[in-house]
Structures are given as structure tokens and as C-alpha cells.
Amino acid sequence: xxxxxxxxxxxxxxxxxxxxxxxxxxxxxxxxxxxxxxxxxxxxxxxxxxxxxxxxxxxxxxxxxxxxxxxxxxxxxxxxxxxxxxxxxxxxxxxxxxxxxxxxxxxxxxxxxxxxxxxxxxxxxxxxxxx
Numbered sequence: 001x002x003x004x005x006x007x008x009x010x011x012x013x014x015x016x017x018x019x020x021x022x023x024x025x026x027x028x029x030x031x032x033x034x035x036x037x038x039x040x041x042x043x044x045x046x047x048x049x050x051x052x053x054x055x056x057x058x059x060x061x062x063x064x065x066x067x068x069x070x071x072x073x074x075x076x077x078x079x080x081x082x083x084x085x086x087x088x089x090x091x092x093x094x095x096x097x098x099x100x101x102x103x104x105x106x107x108x109x110x111x112x113x114x115x116x117x118x119x120x121x122x123x124x125x126x127x128x129x130x131x
Contacts, residue, residue, distance in 0.1 A: 003122075005031050006070065006100045008109030009042040011126055016059055024126030028108065036067040039099045041092045043069050075102050087117050097121055 007015075007028065014020045015028045038046075046060045072095070079098035083089060089097060093111065097118050100107040106122035109115055115123045 002034075004035060004037065004103075004105050005124075006037045006039060006096070006103070006105040006107050007031070007042070007067075008096055008107060008111070009038075009045045010110055011108045012038065012042060012046060012063060014110070014126070016063060020126050021129070023129040023131040026131070027124075027126055027129045031108070032066075036063075037070055037103075037105060038064070038067045039096045040069055040071045041095050041099075043067075045092075070099050070103060073102070083118060087114075089114050089118070 011020075011028065015025065018025065020028070043064050046064050049057075049060065051057050051060065076095070076098050079102050080091075080094045083097050083101070084091065084094040087094075087097075093114050096109075097107065097115060099105070101118075101121055106124055107115060108124050108126055110125050110127050112125055115121060
């Protein structure tokens with residue numbers, strides 16, 4: 001079975017703003033061509049942001065519209081509680097990590113300090129991908 005991914009808010013923003021290294025941009029390009037999954041937390045963060053231009057908001061909204069939004073479930077709630085207790089992550093990060101764990105997704109983010117501590121979490125930092 002092919003690896004499936006959950007893209008964190010920070011990775012989405014850096015992808016859209018073209019501020020990732022070339023290898024990271026190509027990596028995310030290939031993923032979103034197949035299946036683009038984001039958490040409802042990322043949806044909220046991306047759509048609540050007030051960008052400097054309306055054009056930016058259209059781009060972010062389009063990205064969210066084209067993505068599969070993974071919501072909260074009882075299983076994700078339970079896993080969020082465990083992750084938050086065990087690893088002391090902030091609530092949004094704990095929800096995102098739990099969403100990836102429960103749905104057997106590899107998380108794409110550039111928050112090594114928090115996400116690398118979650119032992120069972122498959123995690124990729126798009127800044128550290130080499131071609």
C-alpha cells in the first residue's frame with residue numbers, strides 16, 4: 001500500500017508561498033497530485049488568516065477546497081488526549097498528530113521539536129528532503 005500523508009498548516013503555507021527547498025516543493029507536488037489531506041485544524045488556520053492581499057486568500061481557499069478535510073472523531077479525540085498527556089504538545093499540534101496516527105498517515109510538517117517526540121508518528125520535514 002502506498003504511503004498516505006497529512007499536510008500540516010506550516011507546510012501548506014510554505015508550499016503555497018514557494019519558500020520550501022526545491023526538493024520539498026517537488027515532494028509535496030507529487031503528494032497533492034495523488035491525495036491532499038489536511039486536518040480541520042489546518043482548514044481553520046488557513047481560512048481564518050488575514051493575508052496582505054485578497055489574491056492570497058483565494059489561493060489558500062482554493063487549496064483547502066481541493067483538499068480532503070479530516071475531522072474530529074471519538075478515536076481522534078482519545079488519541080489527542082493521549083498525545084497531549086504523553087508528549088505535552090499544544091492542543092492543535094496534538095490534534096494533528098492524533099489525526100495522522102489514527103488514520104495511518106505520515107505527517108508532513110516542519111515542527112521537529114514537537115512532532116519528532118511522538119514516537120509512533122511517521123513524520124517528514126519537507127525542508128530536509130534531499131533529491
